[in-house]
Amino acid sequence: MIHKPFKIFFSAGESSGDQHAASMFVELKKHQPDIEGIGMGGTKMAQAGIDIRYDSSAIAVIGVVEVIKHFAEILRTLKSMQKLLLAERPDLLVCVDYKEFNFKLARFAKQNGIKVLFYVSPQVWAWRAGRVKKYGSVIDMMAVIFPFEVPYYEAEGVPVRYVGHPSVDKVRPLRTKADDFKLFSLNKTNPVVGILPGSRANEIERMLPVMLAAAHQLQDSFPGIHFLLPQADSIPDTLLEQHLRSARLMITVIKHKPYDVIQCCDAIMTASGTASLEIALLGVPMVIAYKLSPFTYWLGRWLVKTPFIGLPNIMLGKLAVKELIQDEANVENLAAEISKILEDKSYAEKICQDLLQVKHQLGEGGGSKKMALLALEMLGVDKSSHSESVDFNELLDF
Numbered sequence: 001m002i003h004k005p006f007k008i009f010f011s012a013g014e015s016s017g018d019q020h021a022a023s024m025f026v027e028l029k030k031h032q033p034d035i036e037g038i039g040m041g042g043t044k045m046a047q048a049g050i051d052i053r054y055d056s057s058a059i060a061v062i063g064v065v066e067v068i069k070h071f072a073e074i075l076r077t078l079k080s081m082q083k084l085l086l087a088e089r090p091d092l093l094v095c096v097d098y099k100e101f102n103f104k105l106a107r108f109a110k111q112n113g114i115k116v117l118f119y120v121s122p123q124v125w126a127w128r129a130g131r132v133k134k135y136g137s138v139i140d141m142m143a144v145i146f147p148f149e150v151p152y153y154e155a156e157g158v159p160v161r162y163v164g165h166p167s168v169d170k171v172r173p174l175r176t177k178a179d180d181f182k183l184f185s186l187n188k189t190n191p192v193v194g195i196l197p198g199s200r201a202n203e204i205e206r207m208l209p210v211m212l213a214a215a216h217q218l219q220d221s222f223p224g225i226h227f228l229l230p231q232a233d234s235i236p237d238t239l240l241e242q243h244l245r246s247a248r249l250m251i252t253v254i255k256h257k258p259y260d261v262i263q264c265c266d267a268i269m270t271a272s273g274t275a276s277l278e279i280a281l282l283g284v285p286m287v288i289a290y291k292l293s294p295f296t297y298w299l300g301r302w303l304v305k306t307p308f309i310g311l312p313n314i315m316l317g318k319l320a321v322k323e324l325i326q327d328e329a330n331v332e333n334l335a336a337e338i339s340k341i342l343e344d345k346s347y348a349e350k351i352c353q354d355l356l357q358v359k360h361q362l363g364e365g366g367g368s369k370k371m372a373l374l375a376l377e378m379l380g381v382d383k384s385s386h387s388e389s390v391d392f393n394e395l396l397d398f
Contacts, residue, residue, distance in 0.1 A: 006032060006379050009090035009114075010039035011081060011105055013056045013098030015199035015234040016274040018042035020119065020166045020368070021096045025050055027372035032381065038088060040081055043233050053084055057234045059101070074101060082108045091379055094119055095139075107138040115378055119143045119163075119371060121153075132156045141378060143371060146315070147363075161374055167274065168365035171281045173260045180260045184252055190224035191342050194261060194268035194284070195251070196275050199232035201239060203271050206291040207329075208243045211269050214334035215249050221339060227251040228265060230258040267341040267348070269334055272309045276321070280312040280358040285351040287322045287337040288313075289329040312358045320354035 008028070012021045022044035025037050029049065037050035046052045059074045078101060085093065085108065093109045095102035097120040106116045116139045122131055135142065136158030144150060145165040153160035175183065186192055195215065197207040215227050231240060231253050240253060254261050262268065262279055268286040270276055279286050288310040308314050312321050322337045324330075341348045 005034040005036050006092075006381075007036045007038065007088065007090045008375065009085060009088060009093045009109075010037055010041055010045060010050055010096065011093065011098070011102055012039075012041040012045065012096040013059060013101055015042065015232050017096040017098055017120070018044045018056065018234075019170065020371075021045050021050070021094065022048035023166055023170060023368035024094070024119070024371045024375070027369045028375060031372060031376060038084075038090070040077070054080060056098075077101075078104055081105055085109055085114060086112060090114060092117060092375060094375065096120060103135065103138060106135075110138050110140075115140045117141050117143060117375060117378055120145055121149050132158060141374065143374060145367065147361075161370075163370040163374065164365060164367035165277070165362050166367040166371075167278050167281060168362050169368060171259050171278045173263045173282075174257060175260055177263050180257075180264050184228065184254065184261075184264060186226055186264060187224065190226055191222050191266045192226050192228060192264050193218065193338060193342075194265040194270070194279075195227055195229045196268060196270040196279075197229075198271035198273065198275070199234050201235065204235060204239055204243070207271050207289065208240075210291075210329060210331055211289070211334065212243065212247050212249070213331040214269065214338070215247075215251070217331060217335040218338055219249060221335075222342065225250065228261045229253045230261040231255050232258075267338045269338060272311075272323075274311070277311040277358070280321075280355040281362070283352050283355050283359070285321075285341045285348045285355075287324060287334060287341075289324040289334055291326055291329050312355060315358050315361055316354060318354075320358075321351060 010021045012018045018041045021041055025048045028035050038053060039050065040054040040056050041050060041052050042056055054077055059077055082105065093106065093114050093116045095106050095116065095118045099122040102118065106118060109116050118135065118139045121142055121144045122135065132152050133156050136156055140159065142153055142158060142160045143163045144160060145163065147162050150160055150162050173180065181188060195211050197204050197211055219225055227249055229251060259282065262282045262284055265284050268279055268284055270279060270286050270288055272288050272290045276286065276288050290309060308319065308323060309325060310321055310323050313319055313323065324333050
């Protein structure tokens with residue numbers, strides 16, 4: 001009897017989800033070489049061998065107002081994905097983050113007899129804990145990336161598996177710090193500051209101007225300072241160029257090497273999100289800054305229960321890294337915090353020590369491999385017949 005290859009439908013709507021799905025699929029191919037992947041995502045998933053039917057970059061927005069502005073396009077994409085699900089009838093739908101869109105897609109899949117694996121839990125510990133039961137009704141398994149998320153689902157009888165955070169394996173520079181200093185033309189005697197404004201277009205519009213203005217202030221105080229900006233794959237050159245055109249800074253934009261950039265920095269200005277966790281894993285002092293539309297910010301303050309927005313702070317349960325939100329995310333505050341990190345070595349060292357605890361809490365890694373094995377388990381594949389001695393270092397570098 002001829003074996004029909006398994007087909008997995010992936011839905012990832014943002015840059016981080018694109019990377020997570022790509023790493024998972026690489027591991028799946030190691031265990032099940034003929035497995036097929038299709039769906040919505042970005043360049044990382046395409047590089048991994050997934051047949052991308054819809055590019056998610058156009059709908060990668062955050063915030064209530066932003067979603068409303070792009071609602072028609074998001075709705076069109078959702079309907080197209082639903083039609084594709086029915087046409088392809090995959091063996092499994094893997095929803096990666098992008099919560100509200102993927103919830104609707106998961107519900108549609110469940111209604112049509114398609115198994116659903118949800119990867120990266122909505123932040124039920126921060127707001128709307130009632131969503132646990134809601135998500136439990138449309139999925140077959142929730143794969144969480146933080147250990148403290150498991151009890152929320154167990155309490156409601158929702159199938160859950162802790163797989164670990166994929167960034168633990170992914171956050172690895174390609175070169176040594178010394179080699180990167182040569183490659184990026186950096187001077188060891190001058191401070192190096194990273195600028196990470198986000199991976200979505202609306203984040204760039206809000207955060208990059210204020211970060212560049214802070215960089216100008218820092219340049220006046222630290223002659224010879226060099227700025228590095230790792231360009232996210234989801235951000236087009238033209239968007240960055242329109243902001244950098246008038247910048248009078250020693251700044252280098254670098255593509256495809258985010259972790260090499262991070263390891264070279266003495267301090268970093270970053271938007272909140274996965275980037276702050278990746279910076280923590282590399283132990284670099286940072287300041288987290290974020291701006292939303294006034295309405296989204298007001299709504300968030302009313303709904304969100306956690307006192308922090310930065311993942312390192314949330315994990316540690318304390319303000320280990322300075323957070324500048326909304327009006328506080330201004331030029332003066334950004335420049336002042338970076339100056340303090342650069343000038344006060346004991347202050348910078350204390351931040352580094354706290355970030356080391358974040359790394360310890362996230363554990364040994366292997367998240368993408370665990371996700372692949374979980375997917376195979378849901379497909380009914382006998383995992384014992386596959387080698388599990390794969391070295392994660394041998395993964396394709398994304």
